[in-house]
Amino acid sequence: MVKPRSRTKVALSRSRGDYLKALYVLAETEPDVAPSRLAARLAVSAPSVTNMLRRLAAEGLVARSRGAGARLTAAGRHEALILVRRHRILEAFLVRVLGLDWSDVHEDAEVLEHHVSDRVLDALDRLMAHPSEDPHGHPIPDRRGRLARRALRPLASLPRGARATVREIRDRDRRRMAAWKQSGLVPGARVRMCDVRALDDVYEVDVEGRRLVTGSEGLDGVLVEPRREGAHER
Amino acid sequence: MVKPRSRTKVALSRSRGDYLKALYVLAETEPDVAPSRLAARLAVSAPSVTNMLRRLAAEGLVARSRGAGARLTAAGRHEALILVRRHRILEAFLVRVLGLDWSDVHEDAEVLEHHVSDRVLDALDRLMAHPSEDPHGHPIPDRRGRLARRALRPLASLPRGARATVREIRDRDRRRMAAWKQSGLVPGARVRMCDVRALDDVYEVDVEGRRLVTGSEGLDGVLVEPRREGAHER
DNA sequence: CTCGCGAATTAGCTGTAGCTAATCACCGTT
């Protein structure tokens, strides 16, 4: 097909981008990403990972030190963030403009992020007046790939009685996402941790007035920003 | 990568779709499309065309009779029309919603038509209240691939003094398209053929009150619908 | 210090879709 130029600004292939994004995401929990983790996340075989990492390393996008997995270089991280930006702008568009379901737009954005031109992306961004967050509450990196960093904590980590506001929903499974949406756990929702029984792994959370009782697994991926006591009660 | 299943509804690859669309368009001037014409239009080599036609024939999308070029089967024509529908809906979106330039959206639509899901396409269509034409005046096939056929004629074929309304702008070159836009030759524009000097290949056309003098080449691709004399003067 | 296990890598294939170079086929002249 067409020749994908070397160093120049010619947009990576679908696969390359997916690897970079996965490296970016997985690096959050562990900076050195093992090939096996990449293979699992991308649903490809281990040899495929080895191969692709070799290519990406040759292009200066990832660094590999023997025995210590792979990590993004500055250039690689930049590429990843550009893709994250595209993804989130697209998700915002799909939900806010096209009215598609919040919990269901990931796949479409995943495909389109690799194919939409900068011109179209900018137009989408403009149409929405440059949103700062996607529909799941994730901040959108700016045009240069800079990301506002926020101090959020898992909902399950709130002490009994604490109030907070849901800020981000992190998950790749639309079924769980749909369930959260159902129970009101959406960005902006105000919550209060009513009861924590860590031994039984049971959490009782007040979500905008409705009572949610669930195990910690059912809260995994919901990030909140604690609210001061005495702030305006809803 | 992923396995592109056989007969089932799994959307053709980028290349396959491009061949089908080219066959569809080229068949308008000559039903049997010679491989060389395909090669020229798609900017690929002759052997590549032979190869791809073999594959498409094996899938029942094109028919090849020795010595007589290729033509779409009913199935192939349907696929082509579905792509045409996607393309035109996308162009309409890019212009009407995103405000991109009329003469400049072809390339983006060309890429996106292969990657947008039906769900998103339908949402775009809905957002625009199911447009019947794209920004160049081309009718949009319906969901089943049926296309309203219209009787239009080339602007250059109008006799001296005839009045008409521009309906379609057919061209793949954005420079020419931009030039037409500049001179007012856009779908809906009312024109009158003031003078034809066929020998010198000079045409003088009144476009919404402005005088345009050009050779026939400068009008090629502008299709009009003649207006009755005595219809309401502008 | 060696063994074995699991993770990583190498070897070698598959499929898509492009390419060039070489060959073949048909058609109109002479």
Next chain:
DNA sequence: AACGGTGATTAGCTACAGCTAATTCGCGAG
């Protein structure tokens, strides 16, 4: 009827990105 030229096809390669099977590496246990 033979010849040449245009255009189509075959042969054989390249690149990407995946795969399985086989091999190697590194590290902890004995």
